């Protein structure tokens with residue numbers, strides 16, 4: 703099992719503006735710059751400035767207390783903020799395009815093909831009356847323009863790639879016939895079907911038992927290593943972020959209180975809230991993810 707993100711930086715580095723320098727040859731998949739999000743109904747600002755850059759193959763984690771604005775930040779990036787919420791300052795660029803310039807049609811085209819997402823509670827994202835394989839095939843027909851037969855063939859290959867045993871059988875099953883872990887694999891297969899450059903995983907393993915969670919995390923790490931998929935990983939669980947991410951943002955009450963290389967932030971937290979989070983997680987064996995990776 704993966705024990706530490708291969709790119710996690712073991713050395714201490716400054717906590718501000720981390721990440722590689724963007725060059726024209728290596729444009730960020732996602733650039734979030736000082737994003738503020740407000741609730742138009744209450745006229746209250748909920749997220750007070752989030753910034754990070756995601757380059758191909760990189761994984762950024764967002765941790766923090768419930769209600770701190772992690773999911774709203776992800777939804778802003780995906781162009782699916784709830785009604786009345788809006789980005790009131792800052793910018794989000796997806797592969798160099800400012801999302802405020804996107805028409806609904808361009809958004810639809812971008813979702814799935816450039817940026818995709820998986821959330822908690824996979825069953826609620828699947829149509830209960832359609833076979834799961836057909837739901838993946840539909841993504842392939844709509845987003846990749848594949849013909850019915852090709853789409854089926856590719857969907858079975860995707861089910862195999864997310865390590866579902868007997869993918870031909872699973873293809874023909876309905877969501878109610880499958881476990882939570884299997885459904886999350888199916889959602890991941892659907893999310894990566896159109897070969898996006900970035901995947902947002904928002905509490906994607908929270909509802910799963912520990913063993914299944916570990917398998918899904920390995921799967922995400924594998925997708926990242928094999929296809930250069932960039933990841934944004936939202937989790938209340940520091941061990942998840944420690945395992946997958948190069949860099950982590952710690953949010954509290956809509957503020958980013960700490961941001962830096964995962965190893966540095968979790969090993970030597972600077973902010974009192976991060977120290978509290980790390981202390982709370984120690985009993986769950988966070989240490990095993992923080993050991994420097996042995997050269998294999």
Ligand SMILES: Nc1ncnc2c1ncn2[C@@H]1O[C@H](COP(=O)(O)OP(=O)(O)OP(=O)(O)O)[C@@H](O)[C@H]1O
Pocket residue numbers: 748766767768769770771772773774775784938
């Ligand atoms: N659809 C909505 N309608 C009203 N308020 C909302 C909505 N979505 C989020 N909020 C509010 O915005 C704030 C930030 O919510 P968000 O879901 O981003 O938090 P979070 O950090 O993801 O929390 P959790 O870890 O519990 O998922 C919360 O105070 C929440 O109540």
